[in-house]
Structures are given as C-alpha cells and as structure tokens.
Amino acid sequence: MxxxxxxxxxxxxxxxxxxxxxxxxxxxxxxxxxxxxVSGVSFDIFPKETLALVGESGCGKSxxxxxxxxxxxxxxxxxxxxxxxxxxxxxxxxxxxxxxxxIVFQDPYASLDPRLPVNEIVAEPLxxxxxxxNGGRERVRELLRTVGLRPEHGNRFPHEFSGGQRQRIxxxxxxxxxxxxxxxxxxxxxxxxxxxxxxxxxxxDLQEEFGLSYLFVSHDxxxxxxMADRIAVMYLGKIVETAPAEALxxxxxxxxxxxxxxxxxxxxxxxxxxxxRIVITGDVPSPANPPSGCRFRTRCPxxxxxxxxxxxxxxxxxxxxxxxxxxGHPSACHYAETLQLI
Numbered sequence: 001m002x003x004x005x006x007x008x009x010x011x012x013x014x015x016x017x018x019x020x021x022x023x024x025x026x027x028x029x030x031x032x033x034x035x036x037x038v039s040g041v042s043f044d045i046f047p048k049e050t051l052a053l054v055g056e057s058g059c060g061k062s063x064x065x066x067x068x069x070x071x072x073x074x075x076x077x078x079x080x081x082x083x084x085x086x087x088x089x090x091x092x093x094x095x096x097x098x099x100x101x102x103i104v105f106q107d108p109y110a111s112l113d114p115r116l117p118v119n120e121i122v123a124e125p126l127x128x129x130x131x132x133x134n135g136g137r138e139r140v141r142e143l144l145r146t147v148g149l150r151p152e153h154g155n156r157f158p159h160e161f162s163g164g165q166r167q168r169i170x171x172x173x174x175x176x177x178x179x180x181x182x183x184x185x186x187x188x189x190x191x192x193x194x195x196x197x198x199x200x201x202x203x204x205d206l207q208e209e210f211g212l213s214y215l216f217v218s219h220d221x222x223x224x225x226x227m228a229d230r231i232a233v234m235y236l237g238k239i240v241e242t243a244p245a246e247a248l249x250x251x252x253x254x255x256x257x258x259x260x261x262x263x264x265x266x267x268x269x270x271x272x273x274x275x276x277r278i279v280i281t282g283d284v285p286s287p288a289n290p291p292s293g294c295r296f297r298t299r300c301p302x303x304x305x306x307x308x309x310x311x312x313x314x315x316x317x318x319x320x321x322x323x324x325x326x327x328g329h330p331s332a333c334h335y336a337e338t339l340q341l342i
Contacts, residue, residue, distance in 0.1 A: 008082075009044035010181050010213045011068065011101075016041040016077035018060075018067050022288060036287045037063040039237040040077075045181065048207065050214040052228035052245070054221060054260070058284060060237040061217045062106075065183045068215065069101055070094060081181070099129060102174040106186035108166035112158040118144070118169055119154035125176040143172040147202060164195035168202065175206070183215045188223060200226060222264055225249055233257045236295045237287055239322060243329035251338035253331040255302045256280070261341045276341060293317050294334070302335060311335065 017040060022033040038060045045051045053061040066072045068079050070086040079086045081097060089097065102125075105111035112121055122140045126132040132139075141151035147168040158166055167187060174182055184203065188196040200223065206212060218224050224231055225245055232242040233256065241254040252258045255278070262278040280299045285291055294315045297303045303315055314334055325336045 007047060009046050010082060011045045011215070012080045013044075013064075013068050014042045014078045014080075016064060016067055016079070017075045018063055018072065019075045033288050036237050036290060038067065039290075041234070041237070041239055043232055043239070043242070045213050045215055047180075047213055048211050049230070050207070050216050050228045052216040052218060052224040052231045053234055054218055054224050054231060055234035056284060057219060058287070059234045060287070061234050062185055064234070065103070065185055065215055065217050069103060069183055071103070095129075099177040100180045101183075102177065102179040102181070103183040103185060104167070104170050104174050104187050107190050108163055108170050109158060111170055112166060114158055117155050117157055118149075118161075121158070121169060122154075122172050122176055125173060129177060131177070139176070143175055146175070146206070147172045148198075162195070163191050164199055167191060167199055171199075171202065171206070175210070178210070179212070181213045181215070183217070185217045186219070187216075189218070189220065196223070203227065221249075221260055233260070236285060236290055238295060238332065240296065240333070241329070241331040242322070247329055249342055251327060251340065253325065253327040253329070253336040253338050254296075254333045255300050256296050257331070258339050258341060259301070264342065266342065276339070278339075278341075292319075294320050294332075296333075307335065 016038050018038040019034040019036055021031045022035060023029040024032050041064050043051060053064060055061050063072065067074050070079065074087060081101060084097065086094065119140055122143055123132055123136055126136045126139060140154065144151045144154055149165060149168055158169065161169065187203070188199050191199060204227070207214060216224065216227055228245045230242065231245050231248050232239045233254065234240065235256050241248065241252065241257045248257065249261060252261050259278040259280045262276060266272045266275060278301060280301065282299045285295070285298055291298050297315045303312060307315070320332045320334045322330045322332045324330045327336060327338050
C-alpha cells in the first residue's frame with residue numbers, strides 16, 4: 001500500500017501509560033503491585049492510513065488500542081483526536097466523538113449480541129445516536145450490502161452465520177455512524193485462513209471507498225504486511241521499532257523485529273531451507289516486574305552471544321530510546337543493525 005501524504009494526524013498519542021493494580025486476597029484487598037501494560041507509547045495516525053501494532057500476546061497492543069479510544073482510562077499520557085484531548089471531554093462530548101471512532105473486535109461471535117437479529121445489531125449505533133428515524137432501515141440494508149451480505153438475511157441471528165460472515169456484521173456495525181477511524185483488534189485471528197483474505201480485501205476496499213484510517217492490531221506479520229502503511233512493533237508495553245511496512249520487512253533493525261520476521265514462512269522451499277533463522281528463547285518477563293534497562297535483553301540473541309561485558313552492562317542499566325541509529329527508521333536498541341531476512 002502507498003502511504004498517504006502526511007497532513008495533520010487524525011489521532012495522536014503521546015507517552016501513553018496504562019497500569020493495572022495487583023491486589024492482595026482477603027476481605028481488604030490492598031494494592032501490592034501493578035501490571036505495566038503500556039509504558040510510554042507514542043504514535044500518530046494520518047488520514048487514510050493504516051498503522052499496525054504488532055507483537056506477541058501480552059505485549060500491550062490491545063490495551064494501547066483501547067486507551068487510544070478512551071475505552072479504558074489512561075494512567076498518564078495524552079490522546080488527541082482531531083485536536084481534542086479525549087481525557088478532558090465530558091460524557092456528552094465523548095459520545096458525540098464516538099461517531100467518528102469505532103472498533104472491530106477480535107472474536108466475531110462474542111462481540112455480537114446473540115439475542116438480537118443482525119438488522120438490530122447493525123441498527124443499534126444509529127438508535128443510540130438518534131439517527132435511525134431518518135432512513136435507518138435503508139441504511140442498515142445498505143451496510144449489509146457494502147460488507148458483502150444479503151440484506152434479506154438481516155432477520156437471522158449471529159449463530160446462523162459463519163465466522164467470516166459474523167466479522168462482516170461487526171464491520172457493518174462499526175461503519176454505521178460513518179466513522180473516520182477504525183480500530184481493528186485482531187480482526188481475522190479467529191478466522192480460518194481461507195476466510196481471512198476475503199475479510200482483509202473487504203477492509204482494503206472499505207478504506208479506499210470511505211477514506212478510513214485504521215489502527216490495525218495483530219500478532220501476524222504476514223497479515224500486517226498486506227494491510228499496513230506503517231508498522232510499530234511492541235514488546236512488553238513499549239514500541240521497540242517503527243517504520244514504513246516495506247522498510248521494516250526489508251531492513252529490520254531491532255533483534256526482536258528480526259526474530260519475528262525470520263519466523264514468517266517463505267513459499268519457496270529452497271529459500272526456506274537455507275534462510276537465516278533468529279530464535280528467541282525463554283518466556284516473556286512479567287509486566288509486573290519488567291527487566292531493568294532494555295526490556296528485551298533477557299531473551300535477546302545478540303545480548304547473549306555477541307556483546308562484550310561492557311556492552312551488556314549498558315543494556316542492563318540504560319533503557320534504549322526509540323531513535324534512528326542510522327538505519328533510516330527508529331528502533332529501541334543500543335546496538336541496532338539491519339538484516340535482510342526476506
């Protein structure tokens with residue numbers, strides 16, 4: 001995809017922090033610690049652009065998406081949508097702004113009310129915002145056609161549809177209020193591979209037709225490569241590398257990004273057998289007690305095998321900043337070096 005010309009961002013996030021308290025058992029539940037789910041994340045999303053957040057499960061990408069939409073309160077930081085700081089808006093002001101910011105959830109079945117027919121599910125946002133009386137029924141039929149479903153099936157219930165069709169229903173509901181920004185939280189991870197391509201192609205067509213901006217959350221780099229203009233790689237609550245999609249795949253600089261890309265299968269068996277593999281070992285550290293300095297050092301192959309004692313000491317004591325070390329895009333590694341892996 002071709003990145004759009006950079007103008008003013010639709011959504012701008014600065015130094016987002018989200019901590020969840022850990023409480024003791026018993027009658028008096030005292031706070032005994034906190035989970036550092038998101039730790040100082042910043043990004044911009046521009047008109048008609050797709051920014052992807054990628055990383056392993058538990059890295060904080062879904063929490064980042066939710067706090068960016070003000071679905072969960074921030075511990076600290078700032079989110080602005082078209083210049084308005086979300087945390088300072090009143091309830092009524094935030095409700096009006098919700099028309100421009102919508103989300104498609106990971107599980108297409110759990111996110112739909114099983115007691116309502118599809119027509120009512122798609123119409124619900126219109127009713128909440130007082131827009132259904134003015135042509136709402138035809139709007140629902142139009143939305144179902146837009147996402148590739150037959151309007152006459154609107155009287156059916158979610159369990160009567162396949163997984164891919166249910167996700168299309170969720171997309172239709174998200175589009176009901178004509179938003180400018182869609183957050184796509186693992187939108188195809190619960191679908192069969194044969195169905196994923198159809199949903200991804202639909203999302204691309206809708207973006208072109210309606211001029212949408214996407215925040216695309218995924219752990220699947222092959223999906224992200226197909227969809228994203230820019231990619232931000234997250235690890236343990238922090239962005240460790242960000243770049244235009246093709247630049248990231250062509251020249252990844254952070255060891256974690258390199259490991260993720262080296263795990264993507266290549267359809268050429270000969271290249272697949274001879275390509276370089278970067279394997280990371282061990283478990284992801286607890287976000288309640290992240291490592292000092294570089295959070296990735298406990299699993300980093302470069303830290304374990306290539307660095308001197310003085311270089312390791314720097315990784316242990318000094319947290320690397322997200323900055324360009326000469327690779328053409330920023331990464332959070334003291335000793336970043338690009339590798340060609342695909």
